[in-house]
Amino acid sequence: MERNLTHIALFAALIAVLSLVPKIDLISGVPITAQSLGIMLCGTVLGAKRGAAAVLLFLALVALGLPLLSGGRGGIGVFMGPSVGYLVGFPVAAFVAGLVVERWRAPIGVAAFAGAVLGGILLLSAFGIVGLRAYSVLIAEGVADAKTFTWVQAVAAATPFLIGDTIKAVLAGAITQSLARLRPDSVLSRA
Template structure:
């Protein structure tokens, strides 16, 4: 229990640190940020439940006003802007990514973690983000989807990095992937 709490807090802090990297702002209010890599890693390393809890802890701290999102943003207002769908989607993204890593066996960890990051950290996340942008920006779902195309190349690179980092961690510390225990 204590170990889980420590890892949840550690990964929430990692998401915050990734927000310190300079953001690249796009014209429609959604920045390109390294924090989505942290979301992917929450799922691949901590598993579905713990990964989602780490993201929830981070979002709670942001909601309380700490400026931990890229560009030094924080407070309840960020949950009303164009990024709201992405922020809510972070929880689902970490959970889905973790589920895939937890249950998909028979492939190398790097492959599983990368594919899980694409499915959870890109496809699921974009679903939430597109809906949020369509609502906040008063656009159709197709128009909102067209806006997120700019994120795809960078997010694919992040998914590959998440897979490689997860595999490296699994090699360096066997059994360290909390959501992927050896089959019995």
């Protein structure tokens, strides 16, 4: 139990550390960050439940006001912005990535890459698109000049993330595979 809590806390800290990599702001208001690599690694290394728990711990700290998101953002207000879908999708993405690694008995690097793609790219992008569309509709009702994203525009706004996310999925697979070789007991998704 103590070991699980330590891993969960360490991976929540890893997501926070990845916020130090400078963000790239996009016109949609959703920045490109390195933190999604941390989300992928939470699942591929810790497994479904522990990975989701690490992400939930991170999000709880953000909600409490700690400036742990890229660009030093934090507080409950970030859950009411254009990136709300991604934030809500973070724990689900980690859970799915971990579930793939736990259940699919392919070589660990292949399973980790597949889990990162399924959870950290496809599922997280779907959450992000729905969140951006919902945010733009809700904000447009209250603000006359607000930009409203159609479904097509919301999908188009998510496409710049695909190249970087694919690189992050490759890194998640390689890092998970390296950890499995160097310290097999540390990859809890296969324990």
